[in-house]
Amino acid sequence: MGIKVDPKKCVSCMACELACGYHRDDGFALLSSCIMVTRGREKKDYSAVVLKEEENLVIARPEGLEIRKLGSTGEASSGREKEDASAKPLLLREPCDLCGDREEGPLCLQFCPVNAISMN
Amino acid sequence: MEYLSSNKIAIIDLGASKTIQKELDEDLVKEKIGGAGITTALYEEYRDEDPIVLGTGLLTGTLAPASALGMVTAKSPVTGKICHAPFTLYGGVELKYCGFDYVVIKGSSPKPVYLWIHDGIADVNDGKEIWGKDVWISTDMIREVMGDPLIQILAIGKAGESESDFAQVCINYWASGDRWGFGKLFGQKKLKLVAMRGMSLLEIADPEGFVRKCKEFLSTIKSGPYAGKGGIGELSAAMGEDIRQWLEPIIHRHLSCFNTPFPTNTFVFLDEDPKLLKETEKKEPGFLITDVHGLLGYKKLGLSAAEACDLLRDCAKYGIDAVAVAELSQKAGKKKPDEIKKSLSGLKGSLESVGKGKFSPWAPSFTLSSDEWERRQAVAYLFGIHPIYALMSPEFSEEKLIELANLGTGLGFTSETLDKVIIDILK
Numbered sequence: 001m002g003i004k005v006d007p008k009k010c011v012s013c014m015a016c017e018l019a020c021g022y023h024r025d026d027g028f029a030l031l032s033s034c035i036m037v038t039r040g041r042e043k044k045d046y047s048a049v050v051l052k053e054e055e056n057l058v059i060a061r062p063e064g065l066e067i068r069k070l071g072s073t074g075e076a077s078s079g080r081e082k083e084d085a086s087a088k089p090l091l092l093r094e095p096c097d098l099c100g101d102r103e104e105g106p107l108c109l110q111f112c113p114v115n116a117i118s119m120n
Numbered sequence: 121m122e123y124l125s126s127n128k129i130a131i132i133d134l135g136a137s138k139t140i141q142k143e144l145d146e147d148l149v150k151e152k153i154g155g156a157g158i159t160t161a162l163y164e165e166y167r168d169e170d171p172i173v174l175g176t177g178l179l180t181g182t183l184a185p186a187s188a189l190g191m192v193t194a195k196s197p198v199t200g201k202i203c204h205a206p207f208t209l210y211g212g213v214e215l216k217y218c219g220f221d222y223v224v225i226k227g228s229s230p231k232p233v234y235l236w237i238h239d240g241i242a243d244v245n246d247g248k249e250i251w252g253k254d255v256w257i258s259t260d261m262i263r264e265v266m267g268d269p270l271i272q273i274l275a276i277g278k279a280g281e282s283e284s285d286f287a288q289v290c291i292n293y294w295a296s297g298d299r300w301g302f303g304k305l306f307g308q309k310k311l312k313l314v315a316m317r318g319m320s321l322l323e324i325a326d327p328e329g330f331v332r333k334c335k336e337f338l339s340t341i342k343s344g345p346y347a348g349k350g351g352i353g354e355l356s357a358a359m360g361e362d363i364r365q366w367l368e369p370i371i372h373r374h375l376s377c378f379n380t381p382f383p384t385n386t387f388v389f390l391d392e393d394p395k396l397l398k399e400t401e402k403k404e405p406g407f408l409i410t411d412v413h414g415l416l417g418y419k420k421l422g423l424s425a426a427e428a429c430d431l432l433r434d435c436a437k438y439g440i441d442a443v444a445v446a447e448l449s450q451k452a453g454k455k456k457p458d459e460i461k462k463s464l465s466g467l468k469g470s471l472e473s474v475g476k477g478k479f480s481p482w483a484p485s486f487t488l489s490s491d492e493w494e495r496r497q498a499v500a501y502l503f504g505i506h507p508i509y510a511l512m513s514p515e516f517s518e519e520k521l522i523e524l525a526n527l528g529t530g531l532g533f534t535s536e537t538l539d540k541v542i543i544d545i546l547k
Contacts, residue, residue: 008397011350011373011374011375011376011383012375012376013376013377013378013379013380013381013383014210014213014378014379015183015379018181018182018183018379019183022183022327022331025321026324026327027321027322027323027324027327028124028181028182028183028321028322028324029217029319029320029321029322030217030319031319031321039210039269039270040269040270041269041399042269042292042293043256043293043403043404043405044399044400044402044403044404044405045372045373045375045387045389045405045406045408046399046400061397061398062397062398063397063398107331110335110338111183111334111335111338113185113338113341113342113376113379113380113381113382114348114350114381115342
């Protein structure tokens with residue numbers, strides 16, 4: 001069981017990122033989220049939703065889903081430079097735990113305003 | 121100020137090229153709530169030094185729906201009044217997280233400068249390399265120099281540098297809600313741009329209570345009349361000027377500002393197939409429409425959607441208010457894109473579309489009376505709620521916002537506090 005993202009529905013509002021950050025830090029911050037909306041290609045209007053799972057990096061792009069095994073070739077460059085333009089690269093963060101300590105399940109799913117996130 | 125806050129104010133003296141920091145006094149928050157309440161108080165405190173005050177609302181950057189708002193408060197060169205202009209997208213949240221809730225920019229610099237505000241540090245840097253560049257190039261240069269494409273930037277273009285009355289402070293590459301000529305103020309101060317980036321942590325007085333309440337509000341909103349809709353065309357339709365069919369062929373997608381349930385922005389592709397899903401090879405394929413009024417202004421001139429959006433792009437690069445350009449073009453009988461483009465430099469005239477109050481007319485009035493619109497804007501600018509979204513979601517009531525503010529800060533705000541602050545800021 002895991003989180004599934006429909007990037008065509010995503011409006012890049014970052015609510016999932018902040019909800020995940022809250023789950024990690026008990027405050028509002030964006031540095032610990034294991035889900036993020038890539039915003040580095042603003043002029044091209046191109047973004048993806050990237051999720052770090054226990055064993056995989058899931059990249060939900062508008063044109064299709066890519067799943068990379070963590071530790072595989074190419075992971076570092078794409079994870080750090082292209083998809084993940086952040087101060088703390090996603091690969092250095094804790095993987096998704098599906099908000100296991102929360103009765104209502106993952107917070108990112110609950111805070112997505114356009115229902116772009118669901119459970120697999 | 122312990123909660124929902126970075127607890128700091130930066131006071132930047134452009135004349136002396138120095139910055140000092142002050143704590144954000146909790147008593148000031150209790151009295152003025154936040155946002156426009158505090159930017160107005162700071163403006164008054166530094167009034168003699170012609171300040172520009174940047175600020176965020178009490179709930180900006182939180183899980184409160186639509187908590188996207190940052191604002192510029194200053195004396196408008198257009199109206200002569202103290203006014204507030206919104207900046208949304210990711211600008212408000214970035215200011216909140218960069219270590220300062222408020223930034224007072226006072227005095228004038230003798231030479232071009234820019235501000236680099238990040239992680240609790242506010243530096244005045246030499247701006248000679250970017251002075252003379254348009255908004256897009258300036259934004260690219262700063263992001264490249266700093267090595268971070270997520271830096272959020274409030275910038276002026278050549279309109280601001282030449283002190284045009286219609287100069288706008290843009291957000292990254294796009295138009296903002298600045299209808300007050302604040303771009304001219306930036307230019308007069310030789311302030312080319314403000315670059316913001318931060319990674320703060322905002323603490324919450326009652327974390328689980330706050331988040332639970334945010335979730336309840338979002339749940340109500342998701343079953344509201346705008347659920348499943350989005351984009352600048354929907355805004356126009358709600359205003360009674362439906363441009364959805366006219367715009368549809370060039371729409372790439374609709375985008376939200378930070379944590380805003382309704383996407384109020386629309387990205388159009390002008391030099392690329394709008395249906396393209398994968399990343400385009402083109403460096404600058406289109407434009408993000410953030411202001412419905414500018415678009416409507418060009419449509420009234422009889423332009424195609426592509427011509428109108430191309431002009432919006434030129435206005436944003438030049439850093440000039442597209443609404444003013446459209447109105448003055450109409451008055452001058454200019455209806456061809458090329459002649460309108462040529463008129464950006466040295467544009468003069470008087471406008472009828474100027475806002476009459478404190479808040480930018482960027483947020484449409486929809487079907488509200490002017491008093492209702494003004495009160496709702498005041499509430500949005502105090503709490504940091506997207507000003508357009510605040511008008512679209514009456515279910516996100518004043519009582520609910522006060523309840524959230526109290527869960528977040530533990531400060532015990534009341535409806536009487538809110539009434540008093542609104543009266544103060546509308547004076």
